[in-house]
Amino acid sequence: MAQRTPGVLVLGLGNRLLGDDAAGPLVVAALAAGAGLPGAVLRDGGTIGLSLLPEIEDAAALVAVDAAELAAAPGSVQVFEGAAMDRQLGGRKRSAxxxxxxxxxxxxxxxxxxxxxxxxxAVQPQSCALALAPTPAVAQAIPALCATVRELVARWNR
Known part of the structure; x- marks a missing residue:
C-alpha cells in the first residue's frame, strides 16, 4: 500500500451550473478564500470521476461535501461519518x-x-435546476457547512 498523504482531503462535489448542486464546490471556495484550512487539502471535485480515486486512496482522511437528498427542509445540514456515510451513499441516488x-x-x-x-x-437542496447560484436556503447554509468541515478537520488532526 502506498504512503498516505498526511491531513484531510476535503472534496467539494457538485455542478456549479445546477443551483443547489453547487454546494460542495462553494464550500471549498469559501474555505479557500478565508484563512484556508490547516491540516487539509481543499479540492473542487466538480461532478466527480474515477480520476479522483488516487487522491482518495492517498488521503489519510476524507470529508466529502455535497448536496444530497436527506428528506429534510432545504438548507438542512447533516453529517455522516464512517459506516453512516457508507449507508447514506448506498441509498437512493438523485445525481450522477x-x-x-x-x-x-x-x-x-x-x-x-x-x-x-x-x-x-451534506445539505438538503431545494432546487438543482439550471441556475448560477444556490437558492437562499442553501446559500444561508454555506457558513454552517464550512464550520462543520472545520470542526471535523480539527478533531481528526488532534
Whole structure:
C-alpha cells in the first residue's frame, strides 16, 4: 500500500451550473478564500470521476461535501461519518455524482485504501435546476457547512 498523504482531503462535489448542486464546490471556495484550512487539502471535485480515486486512496482522511437528498427542509445540514456515510451513499441516488462517489468509495475499499476516517457533510437542496447560484436556503447554509468541515478537520488532526 502506498504512503498516505498526511491531513484531510476535503472534496467539494457538485455542478456549479445546477443551483443547489453547487454546494460542495462553494464550500471549498469559501474555505479557500478565508484563512484556508490547516491540516487539509481543499479540492473542487466538480461532478466527480474515477480520476479522483488516487487522491482518495492517498488521503489519510476524507470529508466529502455535497448536496444530497436527506428528506429534510432545504438548507438542512447533516453529517455522516464512517459506516453512516457508507449507508447514506448506498441509498437512493438523485445525481450522477452521488453514484460516482459511491463507486469511488467502493473502488477505494476494494484496493484496501478506503480512508478509515471519512465523512459526508451534506445539505438538503431545494432546487438543482439550471441556475448560477444556490437558492437562499442553501446559500444561508454555506457558513454552517464550512464550520462543520472545520470542526471535523480539527478533531481528526488532534
Amino acid at each position: 455524482h452521488e453514484v460516482a462517489l459511491f463507486d469511488l468509495m467502493a473502488a477505494a475499499e476494494l484496493s484496501g485504501c478506503l480512508p478509515a476516517r471519512r465523512a459526508l457533510v
